[in-house]
Amino acid sequence: MKYGYFDDKKREYVINNPRTPWPWINYLGNEDFFSLISNSAGGYTFYKDAKFRRITRYRYNNVPMDSGGKYFYINDGDCVWSPGWKPCKTELDTYECRHGMNYTNIKGEKNGIIANVLYFVPLKTWAEVQRLTLTNNSKKTKKLKVFSFTEWCLWNAASDMENFQRNFSTGEVEIEGSVIYHKTEYKERRDHYAYYSVNVPVQGYDTDRESFFGLYNGFDEPQVVAEGKPGNTVAHGWSPIASHYIEVELKPGESKDFIFILGYVENKQDEKWESKNIINKKKAKETIARFNSVSKVDAALADLRNYWDNLLSIYTVDSGDEKVDRMVNIWNQYQCMITFCFSRSASFFESGIGRGMGFRDSNQDLTGFVHQIPERARERIIDIASTQFPDGGCYHQYQPLNKRGNNDIGGGFNDDPLWLILGTVSYIKETGDFGILDEKVPFDNDISVARSLFDHLTVSFDHVVNNLGPHGLPLIGRADWNDCLNLNCFSNDPNESFQTTENKTEGSKAESVMIAGLFVVYGRDYIDLCKKLGKNKEAERAQKLVDTMVDVIKKYGWDGEWFIRAYDYYGHKIGSNENEESKIFIESQGWCTMAGIGKEEGLCTKALNAVKERLDSKYGIVLNNPAFTKYYIEYGEISSYPAGYKENAGVFCHNNPWIMIGETVVGNGNRAWEYYKKICPSYLEDISELHKTEPYVYAQMVAGKDAFKPGEAKNSWLTGTASWNFYAVTQFMLGIRPEYDGLLIDPCIPTDWKGFKAVRKFRGAVYEIEVVNPYGKSKGIKEVVIDGQKYGSNLIPVYKSGTIHKVKIVIG
Numbered sequence: 001m002k003y004g005y006f007d008d009k010k011r012e013y014v015i016n017n018p019r020t021p022w023p024w025i026n027y028l029g030n031e032d033f034f035s036l037i038s039n040s041a042g043g044y045t046f047y048k049d050a051k052f053r054r055i056t057r058y059r060y061n062n063v064p065m066d067s068g069g070k071y072f073y074i075n076d077g078d079c080v081w082s083p084g085w086k087p088c089k090t091e092l093d094t095y096e097c098r099h100g101m102n103y104t105n106i107k108g109e110k111n112g113i114i115a116n117v118l119y120f121v122p123l124k125t126w127a128e129v130q131r132l133t134l135t136n137n138s139k140k141t142k143k144l145k146v147f148s149f150t151e152w153c154l155w156n157a158a159s160d161m162e163n164f165q166r167n168f169s170t171g172e173v174e175i176e177g178s179v180i181y182h183k184t185e186y187k188e189r190r191d192h193y194a195y196y197s198v199n200v201p202v203q204g205y206d207t208d209r210e211s212f213f214g215l216y217n218g219f220d221e222p223q224v225v226a227e228g229k230p231g232n233t234v235a236h237g238w239s240p241i242a243s244h245y246i247e248v249e250l251k252p253g254e255s256k257d258f259i260f261i262l263g264y265v266e267n268k269q270d271e272k273w274e275s276k277n278i279i280n281k282k283k284a285k286e287t288i289a290r291f292n293s294v295s296k297v298d299a300a301l302a303d304l305r306n307y308w309d310n311l312l313s314i315y316t317v318d319s320g321d322e323k324v325d326r327m328v329n330i331w332n333q334y335q336c337m338i339t340f341c342f343s344r345s346a347s348f349f350e351s352g353i354g355r356g357m358g359f360r361d362s363n364q365d366l367t368g369f370v371h372q373i374p375e376r377a378r379e380r381i382i383d384i385a386s387t388q389f390p391d392g393g394c395y396h397q398y399q400p401l402n403k404r405g406n407n408d409i410g411g412g413f414n415d416d417p418l419w420l421i422l423g424t425v426s427y428i429k430e431t432g433d434f435g436i437l438d439e440k441v442p443f444d445n446d447i448s449v450a451r452s453l454f455d456h457l458t459v460s461f462d463h464v465v466n467n468l469g470p471h472g473l474p475l476i477g478r479a480d481w482n483d484c485l486n487l488n489c490f491s492n493d494p495n496e497s498f499q500t501t502e503n504k505t506e507g508s509k510a511e512s513v514m515i516a517g518l519f520v521v522y523g524r525d526y527i528d529l530c531k532k533l534g535k536n537k538e539a540e541r542a543q544k545l546v547d548t549m550v551d552v553i554k555k556y557g558w559d560g561e562w563f564i565r566a567y568d569y570y571g572h573k574i575g576s577n578e579n580e581e582s583k584i585f586i587e588s589q590g591w592c593t594m595a596g597i598g599k600e601e602g603l604c605t606k607a608l609n610a611v612k613e614r615l616d617s618k619y620g621i622v623l624n625n626p627a628f629t630k631y632y633i634e635y636g637e638i639s640s641y642p643a644g645y646k647e648n649a650g651v652f653c654h655n656n657p658w659i660m661i662g663e664t665v666v667g668n669g670n671r672a673w674e675y676y677k678k679i680c681p682s683y684l685e686d687i688s689e690l691h692k693t694e695p696y697v698y699a700q701m702v703a704g705k706d707a708f709k710p711g712e713a714k715n716s717w718l719t720g721t722a723s724w725n726f727y728a729v730t731q732f733m734l735g736i737r738p739e740y741d742g743l744l745i746d747p748c749i750p751t752d753w754k755g756f757k758a759v760r761k762f763r764g765a766v767y768e769i770e771v772v773n774p775y776g777k778s779k780g781i782k783e784v785v786i787d788g789q790k791y792g793s794n795l796i797p798v799y800k801s802g803t804i805h806k807v808k809i810v811i812g
């Protein structure tokens with residue numbers, strides 16, 4: 001069953017049934033000021049950091065689902081309704097939600113009135129614009145009472161949810177004309193406030209939550225809305241909200257626009273006040289003035305559209321399959337931008353409180369984003385590297401507001417450092433900017449111990465080398481990429497975090513074959529980089545260490561039919577045929593085949609066949625098999641999940657592309673694409689009632705074959721799945737891959753594809769690529785023609801900026 005459809009021309013997903021199986025959301029803003037918005041206008045807003053600077057309140061995990069948002073209530077005499085169906089849930093005559101690139105348009109119609117709300121955050125603006133257009137489609141003049149609504153959060157989203165004895169006494173607002181200002185804590189330790197305005201005179205307002213709703217009513221039935229009369233209340237303590245009251249008269253056929261601005265302001269210490277206790281509103285008024293007419297809003301929206309036109313023109317494909325094209329050209333790239341902005345902090349599954357920017361996550365997210373805005377990727381790389389320690393270890397996360405490492409979680413995840421090599425190399429290959437390696441980057445944000453970014457890569461590489469276990473494989477530390485494989489945790493206490501507890505580390509023999517594979521892949525990247533820079537001695541040193549690791553993997557990491565996953569604290573195998581449960585894991589098959597370890601001896605093909613046989617399922621490749629069915633104290637969180645969920649044998653979509661890439665290494669295009677289609681959301685649109693999450697973005701997890709309901713997805717949006725799928729499909733399957741000295745074109749496609757066309761902008765030039773497949777092969781280059789001339793290599797050179805080049809590739 002479907003709940004909408006793709007409108008590819010407009011780059012929108014159009015939802016025409018408000019009862020989606022889960023709130024289907026979108027993100028507004030792409031730099032500093034952000035909002036999450038669902039298809040029924042649920043969601044919230046924050047500035048940079050969803051924990052420390054939450055602007056509006058939202059109620060996670062509530063009944064009903066998706067409570068709190070940017071609501072409009074329309075009282076049309078005896079009927080009260082909302083354009084997004086929720087919160088009133090009055091049956092609408094028509095409903096439509098269009099989620100586009102950083103904007104959402106929600107339209108509802110009831111009794112001849114159409115209410116259309118456009119929500120977006122204009123570029124370079126610390127505010128969300130809401131344009132409400134009311135149209136009278138009936139034959140009578142209509143008199144409407146319109147109420148806006150948003151609820152202020154007391155800034156720190158964590159303390160906002162506790163310490164009520166204080167919170168109920170701190171709220172403060174100011175009301176001036178049609179603008180409601182939220183200034184809680186502004187007079188002491190904060191230099192920021194928020195505001196909510198409308199561009200017409202209001203006939204009333206409310207800022208006190210309980211007066212607006214009535215103590216025993218929900219969002220669906222505010223008392224003042226039902227009564228059609230605002231309370232003109234001033235919040236003083238308790239819970240501040242902002243609601244404008246506007247009386248609107250519409251003649252038949254008449255339409256009126258109202259522009260609401262929800263914004264955020266920071267003032268310098270000596271510019272905080274206009275007069276005693278009256279806040280300085282200058283900046284708020286400036287922003288309000290920038291968007292106070294329909295034409296200004298239209299222009300700002302056009303700017304946003306142009307911005308996305310540009311971003312999405314860098315890589316486009318015409319594959320002949322609209323489901324592939326809409327993901328590659330639109331939604332997958334969009335999701336990559338979102339994961340770049342938010343890491344794993346704020347979605348409808350991530351509360352915005354628990355996590356900041358992940359070290360490993362952000363480096364991986366970069367790879368799917370770097371072609372869009374390389375300068376921002378550059379800044380991010382420096383920020384991430386600044387949270388590294390001198391020994392190469394690093395903070396697992398940092399807070400976006402202050403860019404400091406997060407002490408609550410600390411470090412000790414031994415895969416983390418290697419991802420910095422991936423992030424940096426992806427950036428340099430895209431841009432050719434080797435200069436980034438000379439940037440002086442602090443350790444643990446301490447500028448007095450800054451060293452070049454290149455040195456950070458060296459300590460990243462060496463962190464693995466300096467932390468090897470008894471077999472010569474990398475010690476796992478707290479965990480590797482699979483942060484639920486907690487081999488030194490040994491927790492019996494439900495109040496301990498699996499993520500941060502290490503009850504046993506002394507003398508631990510816990511080693512990771514996945515980190516070993518990762519080390520081979522990114523170690524080689526490091527070697528290539530050294531060679532490029534003429535650091536041949538260092539390249540030689542690193543080469544020896546990587547070669548040794550390859551040997552160690554073949555010796556201690558191979559189980560006969562597949563790669564084992566790890567050794568536990570005691571030195572026992574994990575992910576081996578010897579194990580009773582979870583005999584095979586996906587991660588080591590992915591990394592060791594991507595590294596081509598034992599390719600000549602047939603190990604890669606064997607491992608990939610084992611994946612096909614044991615891990616593949618109708619809805620994608622599961623993480624491990626058979627699932628754990630009891631708690632293994634020596635394995636940790638992974639065995640805490642019910643069989644088939646999350647890291648315990650769920651289809652953990654993030655690592656499916658590792659296998660797809662592995663398949664391209666052995667040239668099996670049919671299988672790579674078969675796997676791609678299984679988890680690609682646009683292919684799952686028809687089973688939305690089962691899949692549940694948005695058909696336009698990847699989810700972290702789909703319930704695996706051992707689950708109660710296989711195929712049900714969870715945790716959409718903020719997942720490394722976005723960048724890894726984009727990386728796999730664009731660079732390895734369509735095979736258009738940036739290298740230091742050009743664009744490598746090496747497709748691996750299904751044998752029944754006749755070819756495809758793509759346009760890639762790279763270092764300023766435009767490559768118009770045509771791939772043809774006359775012999776029904778998957779991989780291999782028979783002929784390369786550039787601008788009508790035969791060319792001896794499929795590494796297409798870097799050209800002068802602004803030039804267009806036609807590249808034809810014959811597979812064979």
Ligand code: BGC
Nearest residue numbers: 354355483484499637646647
């Ligand atoms: C989840 C992981 C996640 C980790 C980090 C675990 O509970 O299963 O997917 O990465 O928490 O917070």
Ligand code: NOJ
Nearest residue numbers: 344360361481482483484
């Ligand atoms: C989600 C986390 O964000 C990521 O860092 C981790 O690698 C995966 N879960 C797998 O556990």
